[in-house]
Amino acid sequence: MKRAAFAGLLAGLLSLSVPGHADEIRVAVATNFVEVMRELAADFERETGHEVTLSSGATGKLYAQIKNGAPFDLFLAADDRRPELLEQEGVALAGSRFTYALGELVLWSPQPDLIDGGPEVLEAAPFDYLSIANPKTAPYGRAAQQTLERLGLWANLEGRLVRGENIGQAYQYVHSGNAALGFVARSQVYRNGEYTAGSYWRVPADFHEPVVQQAVQLREGEAVTALLDHMRTPAARALIESYGYGTLAPQMEGR
Template identity: 55%
Template structure:
């Protein structure tokens, strides 16, 4: 092989060994922080994270049916554990990357009071939430309303989205006056971005432990393994905390 051709081959091989891509399925509530983390991850490691956002339940179905995802950032801890048990996730790889918080939010700055009494006074026509069958934040909202004793009265007013992103969009667009969303969607750097909000007390719903898992398609590949490690690092954790998640 000519000297220049050999050198070019070595350079390409070296670059390929250090720069790779990882297909990541990301729970919708984690959209903003993960977009920020992905930029940092590429800058620090050379690896590129290709992100898809949606509901955890739908991602589970896609992974079971052979979707090319290599890492899942779920909105719960049950799905990653289930994938490990079914042999689709790398055994023992799951860990909690964030603890989510449920809030009742309205784009109207005067609608949601600090105690959530608006759910009982009923001064609204539509209430948005994510599908509780596929989205953990939707399930948390249902649990909270059940404990508050308002579920039967509010069910006829539900506007249900496939994911927490769609539920949030229903409120933003005015299709619902208020809705149950993730704190991370309306909170940044210690401030409410707009509107009015009630932080749902943690004792009204099961902890939203959000786990990451390395999927079988990402096993032993440099980029997926690097991303799992990066999420545990101080830079990523600082971003996660800035969006209101607990660690």
């Protein structure tokens, strides 16, 4: 009996010294933001001991998976429409939606002299293929289509378009040389104040609908709430901005 009592006391003392339970947080993240989220998740994991598992894809496809019961805890979309729909449909937690990044669209080529800082290359069309993300499922693809329509070039260039399933695939078509140039997320070709390679045209914001990227919480849990709080910190916002995104100050966030 004494031995059993001692064992129980020892187990109790050990339980007091064990850190809080570590949870797994399953995050559905739009392709354009996955590299940033890997860094944010790594910082969060070091600070808290929780584990973050990322699944990336086109916003439209991730939305469909969530609607069909995919077991995600958090959704980082490349637009504000799908998170709002999930709230309205009762799939997401009411009041959890916030803007974590403001995306920018650029026309980019790894060839240093192809794009001369403007859209003229699209009018001259000295290329075989132009890459964009699928406008039906990817917000950056929709922004690319709206830009071409604004320039009056959609009908002329539609036959030369190579459509990626998401903005990551659209970038790969250009990076691999399968397309000479393409509309990509600025975050894919920009780091710490400068473009990584090639030539580009930074598309004016009024050429397309704003790319407002919102997050929404899908499951209750202290760990996922803590991750959302982490994404709102000044350090996280600075990291997001270093990838070429805009951000909103917390008090400016629209719900």
